[in-house]
Amino acid sequence: MTTLEQARTRDAADPLAAYRDRFALPKGVIYLDGNSLGPLPRATPAALADTAARAWGDRLIRSWNEGWIDAPQRLGGKIAPLIGAAPDEVIVGDSTSANLFKTLVAALRVSPTRRTVVSEAGNFPTDLHIAEGAVACVPGARLRIVARADLAAALDDETAVLMLTHVHYKTADRFDMAHWTRAAHDAGALMLWDLSHSVGAVPVDLGGAGADLAVGCTYKYLNGGPGAPAFLYVAKRWQERLASPLSGWMGHAAPFAFEDGYRPAPGMTRWLAGTPPILAMTALEAGLDLWADLDRNALWAKSAALWTIMAEAGAAAGLECVTASDPAKRGSHISFRHAHAYELTQALIARGVIGDFRAPDILRLGFTPLYLSHAEVWRAGELLKTVIADESWRDPAYAERLAVT
């Protein structure tokens, strides 16, 4: 068991400790939900105010030529190093859902005989829901959802694309990216990764794994703000062969030539559809700029250390942990299964520890090393033990409190 003193000693030696001051966190809260909505970087309000008052208010339409029009590419370039991509392999725009749709339809059009999207049961819902929508847009295509244990057997000469979420939103289990990318390629299929719970949480090397496509969310570990724009990755070798079904004007080769016919832009720009959401991009860029000079190896190590502190507390409380203990096989959150997980979540929130409940029986706690200290996670672990011990979660009144999801 880690002691409070040990936790404090680690904090004193923490190379990331200075990052905490770069976030505006409310007093009295231990925020273990940055894996759902990352907190506010201190730089963000000023960045938003500048974009609103100066760029929009003063410069007006002229700002499109003063940093707005290329924001999707510029921000993509800032995400690239976090996922093992080249700067011109990533673009920011639309939602993860929309980007999944674009990449799935494009992947289904590569080969006329490969008609299935393979994914796993219990994947994050929008991935499966969007895949349903995507296969309905390609003649003969279908979605094959199998249990994780049956994924390898499901890959065959009809598989167009294997779509997996790198780190599972519920269990935090992490796929071996290189292994599964190879498995998809061995079957002749493309590999599409959803990095929503990975980017900024664990090392990601799309290039090293040889992945073809990826999408991901920026409002979790990248601290881009609620509903921040998502990103999309296409490996260089596919960029001129794939095109977006959402063929909007911002992805046109010459958007201001106002041609009736669609011609996809070269490179990643073709994946844009409508006009980029500049205010949302501004907030995201402030979040991304925190990563510029960061020692990412220190981050991964601290994530593992924070995780262990909470795992010890959970074990001491007798909780069932459903997350892999090997850091290489998990993300940066921990999930405990409990029949009263909902009530436990509420009891923790009432004590200032914000985590979240995932139906039907998961208490989920996320660790974001940029602003969490070891001592804080230790205190949260103590509170978890207290909550379990006092058994107030057995009181039916807890069930009547509204969930904070």
Added chain:
Amino acid sequence: MTTLEQARTRDAADPLAAYRDRFALPKGVIYLDGNSLGPLPRATPAALADTAARAWGDRLIRSWNEGWIDAPQRLGGKIAPLIGAAPDEVIVGDSTSANLFKTLVAALRVSPTRRTVVSEAGNFPTDLHIAEGAVACVPGARLRIVARADLAAALDDETAVLMLTHVHYKTADRFDMAHWTRAAHDAGALMLWDLSHSVGAVPVDLGGAGADLAVGCTYKYLNGGPGAPAFLYVAKRWQERLASPLSGWMGHAAPFAFEDGYRPAPGMTRWLAGTPPILAMTALEAGLDLWADLDRNALWAKSAALWTIMAEAGAAAGLECVTASDPAKRGSHISFRHAHAYELTQALIARGVIGDFRAPDILRLGFTPLYLSHAEVWRAGELLKTVIADESWRDPAYAERLAVT
């Protein structure tokens, strides 16, 4: 010819004059480009700061249950009265391009024998580009682009949907909404309107016309900010019959039940895909709130009066106006055709009058009665006459200046 004195007299009697103070406009600029990017409402920076610091920073994930999750429906309800819709017929989210894609694919799935999308040549590019993408997602579907004069003849028993932009982005010509909706219905097709250059610019009555579907932009006359989220309208009678091909989790009947299978939510919610962009929604809501107690009839009348002042100046300068003179047949901008339209646009900008150039030969000037005075438009007209008269636009050096589109 309207005189400066007459313009000032009208300003003195203008019931909308007080609205000007609700915008932050730079000094020395007459902004005739609110039809491209509406200016900054004074309330917006404070709204953004509050969402960032309080709702995001302090309340964190809890804000999803404190006004965020229903923002798409709430903002839709605020747009509804501007387009003749019921509050539960409009939802805000994604881009106009994405919303066109959703509605077109859905409309193409209504009847197995109706396979064409009919639209007009020279429609706003993204409408045609997205329609290309949409027909590629429905077996047998195709896009039929014809000249405006041939639209009526193009409607037949193969037409699934007639897609028109109510007010043309270039000429400002306005379709008779009731007439064309009836023509589509007489042919057995659905009617889809793009209201990007209409909403907040001219009276729109989707309900009165019996229109089926509509989309539109909020960063022009609704002052929602650069790249603000778009809206989508589905007439009540279609809401349970159509579904979105972009079947993301936020459009699911129970998004937090985390089911593998997609079940569309009732009503307009099914048109959502990803997580709503809250910062962008915040700015848009501040723009929409300007419309709450507005005398819209005064607005339409002032738009027509501002237009006339500029039309008179253009005529005096010998410019060719390509916009209809009948206010009922146009939007709230005026377009002049000129071989040196690009250089004229730059010359006006150099004199503080911001309008825009639309390739290859259009100078476009927009009138947004919420913040423009009659005297201001009169002065812009005088500057236009000066620019034409001094012929500096014949100087090749003008062509070397970069466009501000």
